[in-house]
Amino acid sequence: MARTKFDRQVDETAESVAFVIGRFLAGRPLRGERKTDATFWRKGTRVLPKVVEGHVSRSSYRAGWQRLTFRISGLAATGAGGYWTLWKNQDATFAAVRDVWENPDPAIATAQTGGIGLVSAAAVGGAVYGLATRKRREFMREWVTPLHEALAVPLGMSELTDPRRYLHIPRNFSDDDAEIRIDVPAHMRFNEDLVADLIVKKLALENVSFTWRRAGRDTHVIVKKRQAPPKMLRLSDPGVREILAKMPESAPLIGFGAGKKKVSVDLDADSPHVLISAGTGGGKSTILRTICCQFIHNGAHAYVLDFKRISHTWARGVPGVTYCRDIAEIHDALIRLAQEGQRRIRLAEQMADDVLEREPWRVGPRLVILLEEVNATMGQLKRYWAKIRESGDPKESPAVDALAEILFMGRQVRLHVLLVAQSATARAIGGPEMRENFSTRILVRYTLNAWRMLVPEVSPIPMPSQHNGRVQVVTRGRAQETQVLNLSNEEAREWAMSGIHSKGTAGPSLHQPPVPAAPPDDFAGACNTHAQEIPPTPATEPPASNRDLAAEARSLTPSPSPATPADTAAAATSPVQPAPADDHQELGLREAYDQHLSETIASLAALRWARANDPEFPAPVGKRGTAFLYRIGDLKKWARNRPRAATGTTDLD
Numbered sequence: 001m002a003r004t005k006f007d008r009q010v011d012e013t014a015e016s017v018a019f020v021i022g023r024f025l026a027g028r029p030l031r032g033e034r035k036t037d038a039t040f041w042r043k044g045t046r047v048l049p050k051v052v053e054g055h056v057s058r059s060s061y062r063a064g065w066q067r068l069t070f071r072i073s074g075l076a077a078t079g080a081g082g083y084w085t086l087w088k089n090q091d092a093t094f095a096a097v098r099d100v101w102e103n104p105d106p107a108i109a110t111a112q113t114g115g116i117g118l119v120s121a122a123a124v125g126g127a128v129y130g131l132a133t134r135k136r137r138e139f140m141r142e143w144v145t146p147l148h149e150a151l152a153v154p155l156g157m158s159e160l161t162d163p164r165r166y167l168h169i170p171r172n173f174s175d176d177d178a179e180i181r182i183d184v185p186a187h188m189r190f191n192e193d194l195v196a197d198l199i200v201k202k203l204a205l206e207n208v209s210f211t212w213r214r215a216g217r218d219t220h221v222i223v224k225k226r227q228a229p230p231k232m233l234r235l236s237d238p239g240v241r242e243i244l245a246k247m248p249e250s251a252p253l254i255g256f257g258a259g260k261k262k263v264s265v266d267l268d269a270d271s272p273h274v275l276i277s278a279g280t281g282g283g284k285s286t287i288l289r290t291i292c293c294q295f296i297h298n299g300a301h302a303y304v305l306d307f308k309r310i311s312h313t314w315a316r317g318v319p320g321v322t323y324c325r326d327i328a329e330i331h332d333a334l335i336r337l338a339q340e341g342q343r344r345i346r347l348a349e350q351m352a353d354d355v356l357e358r359e360p361w362r363v364g365p366r367l368v369i370l371l372e373e374v375n376a377t378m379g380q381l382k383r384y385w386a387k388i389r390e391s392g393d394p395k396e397s398p399a400v401d402a403l404a405e406i407l408f409m410g411r412q413v414r415l416h417v418l419l420v421a422q423s424a425t426a427r428a429i430g431g432p433e434m435r436e437n438f439s440t441r442i443l444v445r446y447t448l449n450a451w452r453m454l455v456p457e458v459s460p461i462p463m464p465s466q467h468n469g470r471v472q473v474v475t476r477g478r479a480q481e482t483q484v485l486n487l488s489n490e491e492a493r494e495w496a497m498s499g500i501h502s503k504g505t506a507g508p509s510l511h512q513p514p515v516p517a518a519p520p521d522d523f524a525g526a527c528n529t530h531a532q533e534i535p536p537t538p539a540t541e542p543p544a545s546n547r548d549l550a551a552e553a554r555s556l557t558p559s560p561s562p563a564t565p566a567d568t569a570a571a572a573t574s575p576v577q578p579a580p581a582d583d584h585q586e587l588g589l590r591e592a593y594d595q596h597l598s599e600t601i602a603s604l605a606a607l608r609w610a611r612a613n614d615p616e617f618p619a620p621v622g623k624r625g626t627a628f629l630y631r632i633g634d635l636k637k638w639a640r641n642r643p644r645a646a647t648g649t650t651d652l653d
């Protein structure tokens with residue numbers, strides 16, 4: 001008997017139903033098409049090469065038994081639910097349906113209220129979920145997905161494969177004992193070296209080992225750190241003190257990299273300035289302490305511009321350190337330092353190139369400026385200037401300009417800024433071009449945005465480590481993971497004081513003493529009478545350089561001054577000398593400063609600051625227009641008698 005079309009359709013349908021049931025029970029995809037290499041017992045790790053487009057759902061990676069369990073549970077739950085509502089409680093169900101049918105308004109109102117509640121809950125839940133998974137998404141976007149995109153083709157895998165299925169990368173993969181596992185296809189058609197190279201480059205790894213397993217079905221590679229920097233580095237560790245002592249004068253040790261490799265920053269060879277970017281508690285003060293005490297040990301002079309006032313207690317009273325705590329001091333110090341830089345440039349211009357090359361110390365001793373919390377300090381400097389500036393003064397803070405000027409000065413002037421920023425935005429450091437002046441950058445617990453902004457030339461971004469003291473030191477376009485030498489306050493102090501400055505002499509300050517007769521623009525000459533000579537720096541700095549130390553001998557901070565011979569003479573003679581005739585002159589503050597006080601007071605800004613803040617400041621004796629007039633004799637007397645810094649340190653404590 002001939003089969004009708006209907007019979008054939010029945011057969012085909014029965015066959016399809018049988019297949020679906022078979023697939024259902026076998027835990028295979030119900031549509032029949034296998035998309036991944038998952039089997040009944042094993043989860044899938046990758047999409048099959050024949051699948052070239054379309055979405056591959058998560059369930060496609062599940063093992064057959066998992067799918068079967070899921071399906072049976074689903075069926076059982078549906079069956080039980082149906083039985084409960086439609087069979088066991090059928091009267092109640094029908095009554096409820098009838099009520100809704102006859103009087104739908106309450107049900108609609110409940111649904112509306114419930115809907116609004118549900119939508120609100122979903123929105124809040126979505127926002128919370130978004131925040132909670134932000135780090136994971138960033139991790140996928142920055143490291144896992146790019147690695148997958150690089151590896152899929154070389155490994156002969158479909159690019160549709162979900163990277164999480166075969167790239168097992170822990171979130172803390174930069175930790176010393178972290179282990180990365182990558183499941184690779186069992187076929188032998190890929191190049192191990194190429195794959196290893198891609199992994200190193202895409203995850204920005206250093207010093208890692210690869211352990212391949214190609215035999216059998218569980219084929220994978222394990223990537224682990226072969227050599228990591230030490231977990232902790234202290235001065236008391238064997239050999240560290242000796243290494244520190246042998247470091248070149250221009251290149252203090254920052255710490256150790258992988259394999260105990262010394263990591264240092266050479267201010268003469270690499271970059272004259274160093275940028276340190278770290279969040280609070282990231283170890284900024286430790287890094288500065290470590291670097292700075294080595295410079296002082298070797299004869300440099302440090303200017304600690306510490307708006308927070310207590311970041312570097314180790315440096316208090318250390319010879320060769322000028323500690324500027326309040327904003328007026330920082331303002332003045334920056335201006336003076338820029339002036340000193342200009343003086344050095346002029347001096348360098350007069351020297352033959354080869355002399356400058358051979359004897360760089362001739363321009364003066366190394367001056368290291370520690371600028372803490374640049375973001376906050378820049379803001380304070382601007383506000384301070386807005387408060388003290390008078391009509392006719394430039395709008396921009398001269399101290400901010402002075403910092404920019406110092407940063408642009410070359411390494412020949414031996415003025416170095418160690419600049420610390422919690423978030424070193426281009427604006428905070430004076431514009432994006434300023435970033436170029438820091439060819440050495442130290443980043444700690446950075447965000448990806450901070451890295452992109454500060455180190456755009458190094459990509460991919462190394463995973464930041466949470467380990468205390470673990471930083472990335474970037475020089476010449478290369479990032480080195482480094483464990484920073486952790487010196488305690490006492491050790492840093494001891495190291496700073498055990499070097500050149502320990503030879504019984506105090507370091508100079510930026511103070512200009514109240515002695516007359518120095519030409520106003522001769523910074524060095526003006527200070528010679530005040531500065532104490534620093535003993536020669538062994539090997540690196542011949543004695544000749546020290547004569548220039550007078551150049552720095554101006555203080556911006558008031559504190560009682562021990563009597564140097566010059567000071568004593570000035571102090572002894574000044575009060576008893578009869579006031580010259582012009583002491584009766586009445587002048588505005590600017591004229592008074594320009595004509596009479598520029599030798600005594602660090603800057604016009606300092607004079608204005610004193611007027612606003614010092615209760616001893618002389619009262620005006622008249623007015624010209626809107627400007628107050630002061631008696632010159634009064635101002636000179638006040639300038640002579642005001643408290644000022646001790647020679648060698650401007651530490652107020």
Ligand SMILES: Nc1ncnc2c1ncn2[C@@H]1O[C@H](COP(=O)(O)OP(=O)(O)OP(=O)(O)O)[C@@H](O)[C@H]1O
Nearest residue numbers: 279280281282283284285286287468469484485486
């Ligand atoms: N090199 C290091 N080795 C070991 N631990 C370190 C190191 N550097 C910093 N730490 C740890 O981190 C802590 C904070 O360091 P530090 O005070 O230098 O950070 P900071 O960024 O200056 O902090 P803040 O912003 O609060 O001033 C230290 O007390 C120490 O425990």
